[in-house]
Structure formats: structure tokens, C-alpha cells
Amino acid sequence: MKHLNWSSAIQHCQQAGRGYVIATIINTQGSTPRDGGSKMVVDAERSYDTIGGGQLEFLIVQQARELLEKNQSCQVLRPFPLAAEAAQCCGGHVTVMLECFAARDWQVVLFGAGHVSQALVAILAGLPCQVRIVDSRADQLVMPLPVNCRFEVFANPVEAVASLADNAWVVVFTHDHGLDFQLCSELLRQDRWRYVGLIGSATKALRFRKRLADAGFDEVVIRQIYSPIGLPEVKGKLPMEVAVSIAAQLQALYYQHQPATTGRSTSWREIKNILQQPGQAIHSESE
Structure with a gap:
């Protein structure tokens, strides 16, 4: 640097x-x-x-x-x-x-580096989060990455799940429905995420829920997956339109989880006191 x-x-x-x-x-x-x-x-x-x-x-x-x-x-x-x-x-x-x-403690993981992922990265670059992008295709991501993003290549992206931070926010939108299912299965087995979203239609979501149930997952666990992903109020099928919908959902849910804080400001009297009487430190917390 x-x-x-x-x-x-x-x-x-x-x-x-x-x-x-x-x-x-x-x-x-x-x-x-x-x-x-x-x-x-x-x-x-x-x-x-x-x-x-x-x-x-x-x-x-x-x-x-x-x-x-x-x-x-x-x-x-x-x-x-x-x-x-x-x-x-x-x-x-x-x-x-x-x-x-x-x-920042907001960790977002994107499984898949396709068009929607790249559009979403462009939005997340301006949000207070750190982003990992995981794909099996080394040549898939051609855009310059923002400094809060990194791209990782795994021959089998499912192997990356074990290295994810606890309470990560995970979005699944690979190029392969079979890989999507494997990822969702592994993510539900570990059950340590703040959010799991799966891209696709309502029909895909229903099929995945049935397959997960057949694989032995409890219905309450299966319902942890947000699918179809994004806010239903945000319409459109273009990559950027879908990305805006996903980003809006992520941000809305993220701020719901943030505790209310009341920062303490340092008063001018305290500042004046320390300037006049060396040797005393003042500490104040902010939001």
C-alpha cells in the first residue's frame, strides 16, 4: 500500500x-x-x-x-x-x-459471483459491511472489487462454509441449483447464521423446502431460509433490480438487530477542566 x-x-x-x-x-x-x-x-x-x-x-x-x-x-x-x-x-x-x-462486525457472504452478485457488490461497497464472495470459477468476477470485499475460489464452495464467521449474513445464488441445495443443507446443519437467503422463484423455494424436509430437516429450521430472497415490494428482474431488493432486505433486517445506544458526549466544562488541569483523562462513548 x-x-x-x-x-x-x-x-x-x-x-x-x-x-x-x-x-x-x-x-x-x-x-x-x-x-x-x-x-x-x-x-x-x-x-x-x-x-x-x-x-x-x-x-x-x-x-x-x-x-x-x-x-x-x-x-x-x-x-x-x-x-x-x-x-x-x-x-x-x-x-x-x-x-x-x-x-464493522456485519459480515456478508455471497455464494456465487454472477451478474446479480456483482450488482449486489456494487451496492454493498457503500454499506457498513465486509463482504466475502465465494465461487468455483476463478475467472467469473471481472469487476474491480471495492476495498471492503474479497473474492475466494473454492473447487467445492460448500467447503467454505466451515470458515465463515458466526452470525454471518449468507446469500446463496450460484450458477447451479444442485450446488444451491448443498449449500443450504450445510448452512442449516451448522445453524449459526444471522441470515440465509436463497435466490429463485416461489416455485424453486417450495421445491427446496420439500427436498430439505425429505432430507430430515425440521420445518422450523427450513423456514430460517429467506426465499424468494429480497423485499417483495421491490419489483424487477434485472440484476441491479434484484440486487436492490436483496440489499434492502439485508439492511432492514440488520438494523432490526442493532441494539439501541445512548452515547455520552463530553461537555465543554469537562474539556476545559482537563486543559487547565493536566494529568486527568476524559473518556466518553459514542453511538
């Missing part, structure tokens, strides 16, 4: 669904390596740009990674006396705001 400045790094991390921390110097006193407003971005693997280097930056990166491990969005206001804490000879004092943005 080429070198990124802090603003480009934010865009990259957001598109990739990676957690990241923005570190901003919001106040300086005395001699300091960088002025107020200087920024850097830290993710789990590297940092981008600089707020002065040296031990100060080492401590900032260390604390940013501690926040990332919790995977919760929050803000921390942190004072650093450079001589006493960072052992830097300039001897000034800086206050740094650490803004942590949690990684």
Missing part, C-alpha cells in the same frame, strides 16, 4: 471496514514537536501521518491500539507532559483527542 496521509487513511479504513483511531493535538503549552490541529491515524497494523514522532507518538499508538482491541467507538481526551511522561527534551505539554471508530 502506498503511503497515505491521515485524511486518505480515514477513507481507506472506512471503506475497508477496519477499526481506526484519529489522534488530534487539541492543545499545546510550551515547546512541542507539532502544533495544535496536527493529526495521525492508527489502525491495528500501522499508523499514518505523524503528530511529532518519538516517545509521544509511541505512547499515542499504544493507547490507540488498546482502544481498538475493545472495538467500541469512543472518544478519549488525554494529556501528555512531554518531559515527565514521554521523556522528550522539549518539555512542553500537549493534550490529544483519541477518537476510536470500531471495526
Whole structure:
């Protein structure tokens, strides 16, 4: 990856669904390596740009990674006396705001890389999710992939099911009805998904339910599969029209599962207090 400045790094991390921390110097006193407003971005693997280097930056990166491990969005206001804490000879004092943005936990898996899949990828590129595309045909996906998507080739895509994350959202639309059935069977056996959708007509859905019942699956388990897939209110048979319907259903169900949060904001009085009394950190959680 080429070198990124802090603003480009934010865009990259957001598109990739990676957690990241923005570190901003919001106040300086005395001699300091960088002025107020200087920024850097830290993710789990590297940092981008600089707020002065040296031990100060080492401590900032260390604390940013501690926040990332919790995977919760929050803000921390942190004072650093450079001589006493960072052992830097300039001897000034800086206050740094650490803004942590949690990684995306919405994992979407697409079995099949055909026309509808590619149209759906174009939509999911702009949503807060990470996408795996699985197919047996290495040359099937010719479009450039967004940074939050990756394409994996399996000779037998059913073997990929074991490696999927728990609570993944799974969409099945391969080029082979027999493979669709094998995938649905394996997905129902493992029963650890937030969503399983199967593309096809109402007739295909009925046939699959009968075959799954004949294979020994309970009716309650079979009903976990969304098929026909997508919102019935969204009409159309073109790949993009079908993709819009699927994406709308995924997004509607995803936000139903999200817990209500009430973020705590840091008041100006608290900020003023820490700027006037170095040595005290403020931590607040955001939605």
C-alpha cells in the first residue's frame, strides 16, 4: 500500500471496514514537536501521518491500539507532559483527542459471483459491511472489487462454509441449483447464521423446502431460509433490480438487530477542566 496521509487513511479504513483511531493535538503549552490541529491515524497494523514522532507518538499508538482491541467507538481526551511522561527534551505539554471508530462486525457472504452478485457488490461497497464472495470459477468476477470485499475460489464452495464467521449474513445464488441445495443443507446443519437467503422463484423455494424436509430437516429450521430472497415490494428482474431488493432486505433486517445506544458526549466544562488541569483523562462513548 502506498503511503497515505491521515485524511486518505480515514477513507481507506472506512471503506475497508477496519477499526481506526484519529489522534488530534487539541492543545499545546510550551515547546512541542507539532502544533495544535496536527493529526495521525492508527489502525491495528500501522499508523499514518505523524503528530511529532518519538516517545509521544509511541505512547499515542499504544493507547490507540488498546482502544481498538475493545472495538467500541469512543472518544478519549488525554494529556501528555512531554518531559515527565514521554521523556522528550522539549518539555512542553500537549493534550490529544483519541477518537476510536470500531471495526464493522456485519459480515456478508455471497455464494456465487454472477451478474446479480456483482450488482449486489456494487451496492454493498457503500454499506457498513465486509463482504466475502465465494465461487468455483476463478475467472467469473471481472469487476474491480471495492476495498471492503474479497473474492475466494473454492473447487467445492460448500467447503467454505466451515470458515465463515458466526452470525454471518449468507446469500446463496450460484450458477447451479444442485450446488444451491448443498449449500443450504450445510448452512442449516451448522445453524449459526444471522441470515440465509436463497435466490429463485416461489416455485424453486417450495421445491427446496420439500427436498430439505425429505432430507430430515425440521420445518422450523427450513423456514430460517429467506426465499424468494429480497423485499417483495421491490419489483424487477434485472440484476441491479434484484440486487436492490436483496440489499434492502439485508439492511432492514440488520438494523432490526442493532441494539439501541445512548452515547455520552463530553461537555465543554469537562474539556476545559482537563486543559487547565493536566494529568486527568476524559473518556466518553459514542453511538
